[in-house]
Amino acid sequence: MAMQENMQQVYQRLRQAANRAHVPWEAITLVAVTKSVPGSAIEQAWQLGIRHFGENRVQEALPKISSLPPGITWHFLGHLQTNKVRHVVEHFQLVQSLDRMKLARALQKEGEDRGKVIQVLLQVNIGDEKSKSGFHPDEIEDVLVEISTFSHLRVLGLMAIPPYFPDAEAVRPYFRKMNGLFRQICIPNVQMEYLSMGMTHDFEIAVEEGANMVRLGTALFGERAD
Ligand SMILES: *Cc1c(COP(=O)(O)O)cnc(C)c1O
Secondary structure: OHHHHHHHHHHHHHHHHHHHHOOOHHHOEEEEEOOOOOHHHHHHHHHOOOOEEEEOOHHHHHHHHHHOOOOOEEEEOOOOOHHHHHHHHHHOOEEEEEOOHHHHHHHHHHHHHHOOOEEEEEEEOOOOOOOOOOEOHHHHHHHHHHHOOOOOEEEEEEEEOOOOOOOHHHHHHHHHHHHHHHHHOOOOOOOOOEEEOOOOOOHHHHHHOOOOEEEEOHHHHOOOOO
């Protein structure tokens, strides 16, 4: 069974990277990214013990979520339009892609309406790329101070998608910069738990540089058609 082999390889690589980083590998949360992956494969990954799953498109995710076990922790990873906030608040447990204040206000309002505190990560545009969304690293402190006053939003950490380089080693300085940012944050009522960075191409380097949440699609489910 290909998925089981993929998983064993991923776990082994994670363990080795965690060893190099001198952290227990159990402290690293593996999020299986299931965009374009059918529900049957998600079910299989769940049977094999994966508990965190991530999707980046609301329309694609909703039917899958409703057909899968309720114990799954769903992470939202994509650019979220404010008119879809309602669905995400209802079905996802962590929004990793809070990338602008307008979205923060929309989530806060939805949380108030439902009496629900929404857990989020701030997305950081660590490479300052035009093609990517997220807050500029220099804004993070001010954004956190502001959001810490929101009654129904709880920031649990930072997420980044660094620039792509064919040689994954070239991305290390961006991961290091993220970790520096993550560690220096010291704001009352803000607890930084998760540093979400690292995908199939570069997750070992991310872990070496302090990631404690990695988001893997291809390594688990194979190449996507898209
Ligand atoms: C698709 C995606 C991933 C996983 O990418 P792979 O390279 O297949 O591991 C991780 N994070 C986000 C935000 C994604 O959209």
